Amino acid sequence: MKILIIEDEIDLLQNSKEFLEAENFLVETAMDYPSGLEKVMNYQYDCILLDIMIPGGSGLDILKQMKAANRKQAVLILSAKDSVADKVLGLEIGADDYLAKPFHFAELLARIKSIIRRNAQEGSSLLTYKNITVDPENRIVRIADKTLSFNRKEFDMLYYFLLRPNKLLEKTTLAEAVWGDHADQADNLDFIYSQIKNIRKKLKDADAEADIQAVYGVGYKLV
Template sequence: MKILIVEDEPELLKSIKTYLSQNNFLCDIADNIREARDRILDSEYDCVILDITFPVGSGFEILRKIKEIKKNCGVLIISAKDSLDDKLLGLELGADDYMTKPFHLPELAARLHAINRRRNFEGNDLLIVDKLVVNVQDKYVKTDTGNIELTRKEFDLLLYFISNKNKVVTKQSIIDYLWGDQADMTDNYDLIYVHIKNLRKKLIDKGCPDYISAVYGMGYRFSVKTQVPGI
């Protein structure tokens, strides 16, 4: 899951990023409103962790910008203010959840997973996508012929395709999603080709159709006819 952390307390920002990175989140950071706005405009995120109190500006500005440009990302507000008015305003502006500081980092991660499931997978940990059974929480994929052993990047890539099923996604959006702040180090698309080639082969070897097709000059499309949520 790709996350943007918007927080101006250096130690808290470091703690959140370190913990989430160790638990398989891909994290970008911003310690001021201007940088947060730029990142929101330039990149795609599954969720934004958003403080609302800054020396200059307010986190509510970021919420309004997300709503204005219709970004499809979750928002989890973190704030030292336990104010009902702030909570109500945040939810009214489109936030998905609100946590009051201090909080436990495992709970923060659990709430991020819950937001992602609600927004992208109708709240389900288990997805049935044509011939695929995908467990979002436990990170495994199988078909009726057995488990499909995927690397972490291949699993993340598959989830990205599923959450954008039947849509064209660009090569650059895939790079940004999989590598985040390290995307600038990826100066060609060779890694994308390798990951997609390996993912396609593993799916086909387990009896799946060739879901992934190249769209000339644009990117790739993951095409499926059915998606039935699991229970």
């Protein structure tokens, strides 16, 4: 799962990044309005942590730009401004939740997981498709009553597919989701093929009722 932190307090930014990476999130960062806006408009995230007061503009303006462009991404506002007006405005514009600074990382993690469950898993702690069940928090994959072993990248990619069944996903989209926003600048995307080959074999060996189908020249989809 991929998180974007838009925050200009360098210590908070770095500490948050290290904490979330230890929790197996892929974390991207931005420290001002222009770079934050560029990322939310060009890349997809499971959750965006958005500070209101950032150099060059307001986090609320980023929310407005996202809404105008119909960029539907989960947003958790982080701000030292704990006024009711800011909170209400942010939620009205499209934020999913609001967390005032200073905060405990345990609460931050709980809020992020709650937002992701509401937006992607309809409130459930598990994600199920056909006979495949994924527990994202404990990083467990089961097919029927069988538990499968996946490495970190394989798990992240399978989870990304399961959130978007039957949707065609381009190779660059998969690379960015699992390896980071600049993966599309790699000389080639052969590493995507090798990961998917491993996932497909594990699904087939476990008699999964779903498979990852290649769409020549474009990408893949879970069917």
